[in-house]
Amino acid sequence: MNVIALSPWDLSLAAAxxxxxxxxxxxxxxxxxxxxxxxxxxxxxxxLLIGLVLKTLFENAQLYWVAGLALIMLSVAGYEVMSRQxxxxxxxxxxxxxxxxxxxxxxxxxxxALTTMIGPSPWWEPQYAIPLLGMLLGNTMTGIALxxxxxxxxxxxxxxxxxxxxxxxxxxxESIGQIRRDAARSGLMPIINAMAAAGIVxxxxxxxxxxxxxxxPMEAVKYQILIMFLITAGTGFGTLGAVWLGSKRLFDxxxxxxxxxxxxxxxx
Amino acid sequence: MxxxxxxxxxxxxxxxxxxxxxxxxxxxxxxxxxxxSGESGAGKTLLLRALADLDPNxxxxxxxxxxxxxxxxxxxxxxxxxLPAEPLWWEExxxxxxxxxxxxxxxxxxxxxxxxxxxxxxxxSSGERQRLALVRLLENRPRVLLLDEPTANLDPANxxxxxRMVREYVSDHGxxxxxxxxxxxxxxxxxxxxxxxEAGRMREETP
Numbered sequence: 001m002n003v004i005a006l007s008p009w010d011l012s013l014a015a016a017x018x019x020x021x022x023x024x025x026x027x028x029x030x031x032x033x034x035x036x037x038x039x040x041x042x043x044x045x046x047x048l049l050i051g052l053v054l055k056t057l058f059e060n061a062q063l064y065w066v067a068g069l070a071l072i073m074l075s076v077a078g079y080e081v082m083s084r085q086x087x088x089x090x091x092x093x094x095x096x097x098x099x100x101x102x103x104x105x106x107x108x109x110x111x112x113a114l115t116t117m118i119g120p121s122p123w124w125e126p127q128y129a130i131p132l133l134g135m136l137l138g139n140t141m142t143g144i145a146l147x148x149x150x151x152x153x154x155x156x157x158x159x160x161x162x163x164x165x166x167x168x169x170x171x172x173x174e175s176i177g178q179i180r181r182d183a184a185r186s187g188l189m190p191i192i193n194a195m196a197a198a199g200i201v202x203x204x205x206x207x208x209x210x211x212x213x214x215x216x217p218m219e220a221v222k223y224q225i226l227i228m229f230l231i232t233a234g235t236g237f238g239t240l241g242a243v244w245l246g247s248k249r250l251f252d253x254x255x256x257x258x259x260x261x262x263x264x265x266x267x268x
Numbered sequence: 269m270x271x272x273x274x275x276x277x278x279x280x281x282x283x284x285x286x287x288x289x290x291x292x293x294x295x296x297x298x299x300x301x302x303x304x305s306g307e308s309g310a311g312k313t314l315l316l317r318a319l320a321d322l323d324p325n326x327x328x329x330x331x332x333x334x335x336x337x338x339x340x341x342x343x344x345x346x347x348x349x350x351l352p353a354e355p356l357w358w359e360e361x362x363x364x365x366x367x368x369x370x371x372x373x374x375x376x377x378x379x380x381x382x383x384x385x386x387x388x389x390x391x392x393s394s395g396e397r398q399r400l401a402l403v404r405l406l407e408n409r410p411r412v413l414l415l416d417e418p419t420a421n422l423d424p425a426n427x428x429x430x431x432r433m434v435r436e437y438v439s440d441h442g443x444x445x446x447x448x449x450x451x452x453x454x455x456x457x458x459x460x461x462x463x464x465x466e467a468g469r470m471r472e473e474t475p
Contacts, residue, residue: 163322164356168365169346169408178358254321255341 003213015040057126066124070107070133077102077141084145087152088265089249097245098144105238106136109230117226135206135227136234139191143235144242147187151246152262154179162257172251180247187239191232198228277333278444279319279348279412284327286318289468291327296412296444301435303455304448305473306465312448313353315465316414319446320350331411349410353417355401357389362400367407374403378429395421402430406437413438413445419454427454 018040026033057065078099088094110133114120120128155162158179165175173180198204206227210220252258279296289311296302306312318325321336321344329336331347339347359365363385372382378399392400398421405413413434419427431454438445446463449455455462462473 161356161358164352165358166322167320167345167350167352168404169342171342252324256322256324258324 015044054126054130057130061122061126063122063124066126066129069126069130073134073137074099074103074106077137081141081145081148083265085149085152085265087156087262088148089152089246089261090263093249093261094263094265097242097249098141098148101144101238101242101245102137102140104241105234106133106140109234109237110136113226113230132227132230136231139231140234140238142190143187143239146190147183147239147243148246150186151179151183151243152250154182155247155250155257156259156262159257159259166255166257172248172255172257175257176247176250180243183243183247184240187243188236191235195228195232198224204228276442278331278442280328280330281319282328282330284315284318284325284329286314286323286325289314289318289325292468292470294463294470294472296446298442298444299439301438301445301447301458301460303458303460303462304446304465305450305455305462310465311468312465313416314468315470316350316416316446316448319412319414320345320348322350346408347410348412348414349405349408350414351401351405351416351418353420354394355397355404357392357397360388360390361385362387362389362392365400365404370407374406374433375400377433378403379426393421395423395426398422399426399430402433406433409441411441411443413443413447415445415447417448417450419449419451427451428457431457 018036022033022036022040025031025036053069057069078095081098081102082088082094085094089097110129111123113132114123114129118128118132123129155176162175162179166172194202194204204224204227207220207224210223211217215223249261250258276298277295278298278300281292281294284290284292292315294302304312304315314323317323319329321329321341329348331339331344336344357365366385375382375384380396380400384400389397398418402415402418415434418434419430422430434445434447437443447458449458464471464473
C-alpha cells in the first residue's frame with residue numbers, strides 16, 4: 001500500500017481554513033470562534049499523541065497495553081457523556097450510567113467482532129482492536145449522551161405528568177414509558193440516518209481512509225458494512241441500556257419520582 | 269355495598285415526617301370526611317403528597333390495619349388516592365384515561381354527557397378537568413380520598429355536585445376523605461372534624 005505522505009505545509013493549509021472560519025464567526029458575533037479554535041487545537045494534540053501511542057503499541061503488542069489503552073478510552077468517553085448532559089445524575093451515577101452501558105455494549109461488540117468476524121491473531125491485535133473500539137466508543141458515546149440528555153430533560157419538564165400517572169396507581173415504567181421511548185429514539189436517530197445515507201450522500205470515513213490507503217474498493221466496502229452494523233448494534237444496545245438504567249434511577253424503591261437525584265450539569 | 273362498622277379506622281398515621289412536615293399523627297374513620305385547612309405554605313399539599321407516598325417520608329401509615337411497607341406502591345396510590353388542585357392528563361382524549369368498561373353514571377352526575385370521552389383534553393376548562401379527574405380517581409375504588417381544593421375552579425352548583433358525589437362514595441364504600449377547602453360556606457356544609465395545619469404540624473380544631 002502506498003499513500004501520498006502529507007507534509008506539515010499541507011496540514012497548515014487545512015488549519016488555515018478553520019482559522020478563517022473562526023475569524024468569520026468572531027466577526028459576526030456568533031461566539032463560536034473560541035470553541036472552534038480550542039477544539040481544533042485539541043484535535044491536533046490528541047491525534048498526534050494517539051499517533052505516538054499507536055506507533056509504540058504496534059511495536060510492543062501486549063494484551064495489557066491494549067487493555068490499558070481501551071480503559072483510558074472508555075473513561076474519557078464516560079466523562080464526555082457526563083459533561084454533555086443538561087441535567088445529570090448526582091454522585092457516581094452521573095458517570096456510572098453512561099460508562100457502564102458503554103462498557104457493556106461497545107466492549108462486547110468489539111470483542112465479538114474480533115473473535116468471530118475479523119479474526120486477527122492474536123484476537124486483540126492492536127492494529128484491529130484499537131481503531132475498532134475507537135469507532136464503536138465514539139458512536140456509542142454520542143447515542144448515549146443524546147438519549148440520557150433527552151431522558152432527563154423531558155422527565156424534568158414533564159414531572160407533573162409523570163406524577164399524575166403515579167397518582168393513578170401506574171407503575172414507574174408505565175409512567176415514564178413514552179419519555180423513555182422518545183429518549184431511545186433520539187439516541188438512535190443519528191446512526192439510523194447514517195446507515196440510510198451511507199454511500200449515496202456520504203462516503204463513510206473509514207472506507208474513504210482505506211481507499212485512500214490503496215485498499216480495493218470492494219474490500220473497503222465490506223469492512224464499512226461490517227463496521228456500520230457493529231456501530232448500530234453497539235449504539236443501540238448501549239443507548240437502550242443507559243436510558244433504561246437512567247429511567248430506573250429516576251425512581252426509588254417506593255416508585256416515587258426522584259428528580260432531586262438530578263443536578264444541573266454544564267450542558268452543551 | 270361493603271357494610272363496615274362506622275367507627276372502624278381506615279387510615280392511621282403515626283409520627284409522619286416529610287420535608288417541612290411533621291411529626292403528624294391522626295386517624296380517619298370509615299365513612300368520615302375530615303376538613304383540612306391552614307394557610308398556604310403550612311404544608312397541606314406536602315402532607316397529602318407524603319400520604320400518597322409521592323415524596324420521601326418516614327413514620328407509620330396504616331391502611332385498614334396493614335402497614336404501608338407491606339403494600340406495593342402502585343396499590344397504595346390506588347387506595348390512598350390523591351387529587352391535586354390542578355390534575356394533569358397524559359393522553360390526547362379524555363376517554364383514554366378512564367376504564368373502557370366503566371359506566372357513565374358518575375360522568376352524568378357531574379353534568380357531563382357520555383360523549384365527553386371523545387373530547388380533547390386540551391380543550392377542557394380547569395373546572396372540567398377537576399371534575400373529570402375526580403371521576404377518574406374514583407374508578408380505582410380508593411379507600412382514602414386526599415382532595416386538594418377539589419372545587420377551587422367550580423361554580424356553586426358544580427361544587428355541590430362534587431360534594432354529593434364524594435359523600436355518597438365515602439358512605440357507600442366505608443371509605444374516608446381528607447378535604448382541603450378554604451371556602452367557609454363549603455366547610456360548614458361538609459361538617460365533620462376539622463384539622464388544621466400550622467407550620468408543618470397538625471392540630472384538631474374544636475368548635
